[in-house]
Amino acid sequence: MLSFIARRFAVAIPTILILIVVSFVLMFAAPGGPFNAERPLPPQVLANIEAKYGLDQPYWKQIFDYVWNVVVHFDFGPSFKYKDRSVNDIIAQGFPVTLTYGFWSFVVAVIVGVTLGVVAAIRHNTWLDYLAVGISIGAQSLPNFVMAPMLVIVFTLWLGWLPGGGWNGGQLQYLVLPVIALSTSYMASIARITRSSMLEVLNSGFIRTARAKGLSDGRIILRHALKPAMLPVLSYLGPAFVLMVTGSVIVDSYFSTGGIGVYFVNAAFNRDYSVMMGITILMGALTILFNLIVDLLYAWIDPKIRY
């Protein structure tokens, strides 16, 4: 087990390096640059700015300096667009926000999704099944950019119960709408995967044996069926968790939460190279980490899996 983890970390380092290099190449290949604007800067002014940010250096040196600063100083550099803040500041401020609403969205999505899926599977082809499937298809087909403004119109404008946006340090009333908007489509996917995998498990031999032994339904489902049925759900949850905690541009821009999701898209449009790189690396590292965690959970759930 330990050597497995060590091996995975050993592979992770070159993976991240490759990620950095590929992102850099793509970034430089895109037309324009961070300092192009409607009002082009006079050449001298542009030269001064490029010198300040090291953009006048050859590409290989920029990549090398960047990697060096990240690895040795853990410094992701200054933001080219938001000049009062460094990329470290931006991530330090925005990541806890997305982590908070992403985590709660994940919890809601898993609890509601798994419950719906299990209920649908054990009451297969009854009205409960149809209702659960109906809810999950509805939630899946309602994209969050439609959901978000609808929530605001209902809960803020009509009912006046919740603020229409903002974060204010993450108080509960600011958290509700972003969590609903972000969690619904994940919840729907989890419900569907759980349902089909549960159905498969319930039809397998060892469940029939358990039934033959005379175990109660509740015990069969909770002790014997749920754990193996969770395997396909788990492989979905790893990447889904990363996507949720690194935020959603829709949630961030509709609810003005100040999370990092909004930077990911804005940084690409603004050609804010350093912010784009910082967030890419963060997402890459989290993806690798959570894939590893999922693999370890696999072994815990399914004793047949050995590392």
Added chain:
Amino acid sequence: MTLKNTLKATTAAALVLLGTAVYAEGHGATHPVTGEPLAAEQVFTYSTIDEIPSIDPGLVEDVEGSAVVRDLFEGLLNQDPDGNPVPGVATGYEVSEDKMTYTFTLRDNAVWSDGTPVTAGDFVYAWQRAANPETASPYSWYIELMSIENAAAVIAGEKPVTELGVKAIDDKTLEVRITQPLPYFPQMVTHGTTFPVPQHVVEEFGNDWVTPEHFVGNGAYVLTERVLQERLVREKSPTYWDADNVLIDKVVMLIINDSTQALTRWQAGEIDKTAQGLPPGQYPSLVQEYPNEAIAVPSLCSYYYNMNMRDTAPEWAKDVRVRQALSLAIDRDIIVEDVLAAGQFPAYTFTPGATAGFEVPMVEAAGMTQDERNEKAKALLAEAGYGSDNPISLEILYNTSESHKSVAIAVSQMWKQTLGVETTLANMEWQTFLEERGNGNFDVSRAGWCGDYNEASTFLDLMNSSSGYNDAGYNNPEVDALLAESKTLADPSANYTKVEEIIAADVPIIPIYHYTENFMLNDAIKGWPFENVQQTWYSRELYKVAE
């Protein structure tokens, strides 16, 4: 007086004071001048579309950032509600006979929010810092635009910053030397780039000096909270020299990326003012529903199409008659009234009529009906040898946006119907668009320009062949000469009129409309400078009346 009597007197005085306080609390204060009852909570909340790149006066580059900088800092001069320069940190100034040396006298009671006096040296430091290549300010060109002695050489790193033409004669006297007389120079020092910065704080904290923990400013407000992409809060500064006349206690700026969302939150009463730019097409219904709160005021911005005037342009684009025909065939009234519908003004000249001291010249097209324009356009095109047997097909390049698209569709339809010109629309993501347009890879390209200061040259200088913003690639020595001459004239308006007439005849650009600012403003907020075409507003001039 006995002890008992003293007690009595004190108690009575305390009761009177308490009574006054209770009265004030219960009945609310009134505005010292107008006598209007004021709201108990003097908080102004507004939204912007994007996070501000910087609130450091040396680095500030955008409109919203400038508004924050004007609250947190104060320059030599401010603008009054009509946009005229009025005393700020400087109580006044003197101009030398050759109009190239300005001597500003600073007020004695101007202090930084940490209590240190604001000195002429702070201005010298700030201006040198803005021009310093190491600061790499995107607005360092502004120092050059002000024609300050040695600005270009300092920015290029050829001379030390100490050679910049700005000097502290003593703590309260600032001398500025410029290289040519600029009638609008006083107007230029109302811009954030020229505001002082506290040397002692900047040097101690570096980039972090503009965080709430370290912030020191000399404006009517101090920075108290900043969460990037979420909010920026500033509160009344007790050390501001005119603090007694500041009514708004707290200003909250929220970043709301989506204009529809901002509108919903305005309707829910969460914000007092939305960012400029209501959701497309919504203004007419909003003005019906909220006649006093849906605002459209003229602004100093022009929307136009560049014609490609380079050698590499297609043959038809080189024929002035074709360019004139294309310009005439655009029905601006339809575009402003039906497509945009937010009070914009049809444009036949580049410079908006709202610009100070600018008399809109009567160009021929402006006085015609659209039928007459269409007839003339057809005749010109036929004369140039184009028509159904020799059709023109062209491409309009614009950056991806719903409203640019609607304008381009309307224009292409007009060209098709009147002139039989086939138009394809090409939209590009912003950065790609800028690169293509800058390199002249287009037939016709969309452009917008907002004045940096309230004077016609901020627009017309773009027509100079050497201007870096001359995307049309226009090169007319007569225009260059008129513009160069205008810099030395006491009253350059005749030159501006002439340049506009030449542009109208040559058609390097097709002016389409002049912008309005449109936004929602809670009618309890008073003091908004509607008359200021640059919408230069100061929170300290606003107040909230009781509902």
